[in-house]
Amino acid sequence: MNDGFATRAIHAGQDPDPTTGSVIVPIHATSTYAQDGVGGLRGGYEYSRTGNPTRTALETCLASLEGGRHARAFASGMSATDAVLRSVLRPGDHLVIPDDAYGGTFRLVDKVLSQWGIEHTPVALSDVDAVRAAIRPNTKLLWVETPTNPLLNIADIAALATLAETAGAKLVVDNTFASPYLQNPLEFGADVVLHSTTKYIGGHSDVVGGALITSDDELAEQFAFIQNGAGAVPGPFDAWLTLRGLKTLAVRMDKHSDNAELITQALLDHPKVGAVLYPGLADHPGHHVAAKQMRRFGGMISFTVTGGEQAALDVCAKTRLFTLAESLGGVESLIEHPGKMTHASTAGSLLQVPADLVRVSVGIEDGADLVADLLQALD
Numbered sequence: 001m002n003d004g005f006a007t008r009a010i011h012a013g014q015d016p017d018p019t020t021g022s023v024i025v026p027i028h029a030t031s032t033y034a035q036d037g038v039g040g041l042r043g044g045y046e047y048s049r050t051g052n053p054t055r056t057a058l059e060t061c062l063a064s065l066e067g068g069r070h071a072r073a074f075a076s077g078m079s080a081t082d083a084v085l086r087s088v089l090r091p092g093d094h095l096v097i098p099d100d101a102y103g104g105t106f107r108l109v110d111k112v113l114s115q116w117g118i119e120h121t122p123v124a125l126s127d128v129d130a131v132r133a134a135i136r137p138n139t140k141l142l143w144v145e146t147p148t149n150p151l152l153n154i155a156d157i158a159a160l161a162t163l164a165e166t167a168g169a170k171l172v173v174d175n176t177f178a179s180p181y182l183q184n185p186l187e188f189g190a191d192v193v194l195h196s197t198t199k200y201i202g203g204h205s206d207v208v209g210g211a212l213i214t215s216d217d218e219l220a221e222q223f224a225f226i227q228n229g230a231g232a233v234p235g236p237f238d239a240w241l242t243l244r245g246l247k248t249l250a251v252r253m254d255k256h257s258d259n260a261e262l263i264t265q266a267l268l269d270h271p272k273v274g275a276v277l278y279p280g281l282a283d284h285p286g287h288h289v290a291a292k293q294m295r296r297f298g299g300m301i302s303f304t305v306t307g308g309e310q311a312a313l314d315v316c317a318k319t320r321l322f323t324l325a326e327s328l329g330g331v332e333s334l335i336e337h338p339g340k341m342t343h344a345s346t347a348g349s350l351l352q353v354p355a356d357l358v359r360v361s362v363g364i365e366d367g368a369d370l371v372a373d374l375l376q377a378l379d
């Protein structure tokens, strides 16, 4: 079966219910399952921390969309991050992380894993030589984000996969910003793909979740072990909402990308805008690599405002359609100031972001309305 992406998003793991004909996967709101005699499981399920049919449907669909053999869903992107870090790393190990990693990932590595004797080195992943130089004999994991948050830097997944393999380290790609519609890291040699399904996959800012996708049977077993052993699983309603969002991922990502292209052009022409960071721009330093590994360039744009921090804060305060809020990837447009909001925890560290930076998550409203809103906020 060689169905296309949009078809798989709607059908993979989502056959009509065999007993009722329900076209949509039911919300299996149950904690436990009747057994026909001790150990006689009817559908392979015994307890909903271990497994739940609604969650299985989501996991089957996500595995299909990333081109992996296995997917495991978690209660949040961070619990998925925690699960992969704990599957791969042991005390005494070292990992390399992006020097502009997602703030929560940096916090988990820097404040929690460090307490368990796990060391890390932040590196600019766009510089393959710098990554090579950061690898030590005890490096067991290379953490990749591309595009990164909030600076939209691009890492060459295939080149880093080769490095990781030579070092005997696992390559994990946080694919949240691109979504599986725009980029499939397993194709380029990644061992594991991570998603905060809270963002583009859920797509409607109404549910928090995470997922890990891999074709490595051993890793998949460890992820299932941690799902069950630590218990940070999504409930059936969360799994169902995520699956409902996922069905429209293809059309949404195309519209996010269309609108982002319109907006970058308008920002480039504006006298109060300094740098526009968007991997779709030909002069973006990562454009060439992005064009190789991404189908389009997505809905995230960051830009600097001339006039420093206060000018950036003023823009965030003046938009009408762009809601001032953290998070991203929903149908509605959001705006934020990374230095004071999503990335406040990186202040004073290597990962600190520029004070005049504004990040927008471009929604799927009418593109012309979004351009007009940003222009009036800049004036």
Ligand SMILES: *Cc1c(COP(=O)(O)O)cnc(C)c1O
Binding pocket: 076, 077, 078, 079, 102, 104, 105, 145, 149, 174, 176, 177, 196, 197, 198, 199, 208, 209, 210
């Ligand atoms: C939001 C996000 C996460 C964390 O996911 P949660 O669902 O909020 O726990 C991880 N990585 C990236 C790139 C994110 O944007």
